[in-house]
Amino acid sequence: MTAGYVDEMHEAFQTDLVYRSEDVPLECSPKPKDLEQTLHGLMKLNGLVIRSLEEIAGRGANAVTYRAGKKFGHEVAQYFQKRDDVEGALHELSDLLRGQYSFEVWKPEDKDSYIIEENGETFIYLVFHDCIVRQTLRRNGLDQGGPLCQTLFGYVVGAIEEITGRKAKLEIVHTGPNACLKKLVLK
Amino acid sequence: MEIHVDKDACVGCGLCVKDCPMHVYELQNNVSVAVRPNNCMGCLSCHEICPAQALEHRGIYAAKRHYIDIHVCEMLKKVI
Numbered sequence A: 001m002t003a004g005y006v007d008e009m010h011e012a013f014q015t016d017l018v019y020r021s022e023d024v025p026l027e028c029s030p031k032p033k034d035l036e037q038t039l040h041g042l043m044k045l046n047g048l049v050i051r052s053l054e055e056i057a058g059r060g061a062n063a064v065t066y067r068a069g070k071k072f073g074h075e076v077a078q079y080f081q082k083r084d085d086v087e088g089a090l091h092e093l094s095d096l097l098r099g100q101y102s103f104e105v106w107k108p109e110d111k112d113s114y115i116i117e118e119n120g121e122t123f124i125y126l127v128f129h130d131c132i133v134r135q136t137l138r139r140n141g142l143d144q145g146g147p148l149c150q151t152l153f154g155y156v157v158g159a160i161e162e163i164t165g166r167k168a169k170l171e172i173v174h175t176g177p178n179a180c181l182k183k184l185v186l187k
Numbered sequence B: 001m002e003i004h005v006d007k008d009a010c011v012g013c014g015l016c017v018k019d020c021p022m023h024v025y026e027l028q029n030n031v032s033v034a035v036r037p038n039n040c041m042g043c044l045s046c047h048e049i050c051p052a053q054a055l056e057h058r059g060i061y062a063a064k065r066h067y068i069d070i071h072v073c074e075m076l077k078k079v080i
């Protein structure tokens, strides 16, 4: 992965913002005034569908949503340029996800490279910042990491597979209120 | 990323130490200290769990929050 690409990615998420625990968000950004009812309606509906799916299908709900996401990822990414390098594939992926999700590549400070090889696995850490799934879950008081997150997993895996022609897997490392850390395992 | 812990507010419960997936904090003399701030990826789980609201992150990217109900925001604006 070239330094320029990584720097460019990081630049988009660098701010001078001071965030305090007591800060109460007084407005949504960007202002969704005109779309507010639609957006909240959609988030509620999605949350209720997922809750009902979990009630009926139990653990099987994850498999259903993962598959749905994966199909969607394959479908959308088939119109994107095919790339066999990881950097190019991530470029295509961030274009694909724009407006719904934003992410950057990340590494712990003790690692030298963004492409990490450990225990026979090759992977990249991705920090997801903006995420429509997280927002929907918080709108509905649902836990993160459940079936709705699986749609994003499937979506990313499907898109990466479509773009690179290689098998991939995405694992949750941590879910937080402001960002989630995922591991993209390349096969 | 700069992380500031308000030493006077921190009650030394250690919740941030346990919750942070990147092991950013350590308890030293019953106060949390951000010993590995460069390992922070900005999830803000520590903000959510800290009972004393003792934490401050500088240079963080705040994710979009469409889920905040606009009517609630308008009500809050009148009160605050």
Ligand code: SF4
Binding pocket: A176, B019, B020, B021, B022, B023, B024, B039, B040, B041, B042, B043, B044, B045, B046, B047
């Ligand atoms: S924001 Fe997340 S990664 Fe950063 S210190 Fe808090 S819990 Fe750890």
Ligand code: SF4
Binding pocket: B005, B009, B010, B011, B012, B013, B014, B015, B016, B017, B031, B032, B049, B050, B051, B052, B053, B054, B055
């Ligand atoms: S969670 Fe808050 S009060 Fe508890 S140790 Fe961490 S900073 Fe201190």
